[in-house]
Amino acid sequence: MTAIREAPDSEATPWLHRLAVRAGFTLIQIVERVIGRYSLVGLEPFLDPARFSWVPDLEACWPDIRAELDLLLARHAELPNFQDISVDQRSLTSDDRWKTYFFSAYGVRSESNCARCPRTARALERVPGMTTAMFSILSPHKAIPEHRGPYKGVLRYHLGLVVPEDSAGCGLEVGGVVAHWHERQSLIFDDTYRHRAWNDTDDLRVVLFLDVVRPLRAPVSWVNRSVIKAIALSPYVRHGRKRQREWERRFGC
Secondary structure, three states: OOOOOOOOOOOOOOHHHHHHHHHHHHHHHHHHHHHHHHEOOOOOOEEOHHHOOOHHHHHHOHHHHHHHHHHHHOOHHHOOEHHHHOHHHHHOOOOOOEEEEEEEEOOEEOHHHHHHOHHHHHHHHOOOOEEEEEEEEEOOOEEEEEEOOOOOOEEEEEEEEEOOOOHHHEEEEEOOEEEEOOEOOEEEEOOOOOEEEEEOOOOOEEEEEEEEEOOEOOOHHHHHHHHHHHHHOOHHHHHHHHHHHHHHHHHOO
């Protein structure tokens, strides 16, 4: 799940739509205040991957995932820029140095992308609560500025797939805590902390990027899933899916 910002008011935006967007943001803020008391995995910027039973199985699939990624990277220039799929990301990136390859977005599976990477797709099917999955590809000397994710009810997961040899020059800062990717290893973090990422090396950095539902005690867990479903139905998400389908048709030609 990526950063969501309210579209600016304009005469082309119906007042009822603007009202619905504001109501949605208000609801999210209310739910986030409660999530902290019901979280089953803590509230730190980085969370211990050992708390998540599915992580070892996903890490064990690393060779298969990496092999399928390597085939895709042969067509690196054809992969979509993040902002080409999610226009909201234009505030974070405007060049061609942050590429993506989506398997699933807000619970909707990309059948053609999954068919090209069947072993990766099978591994993702075994991740409970996965809402979004993609390869996230940072080109050399690309930086993603500090920003906040939209909603505390999901957590962000990265599995290091291609990490520059100079791993110290490639990192992630979340809530003032700095971490570095390593191949075959996992990072899990709360992206509602202010965070940024950078690749100051001469090589690509690629991670398997997931959003997963935060483990919560009931009844907040039920409310959380309802909020996530509502986000999935928003115009912002529907527009992104449309742009993804258009790219898939071009890529498959």
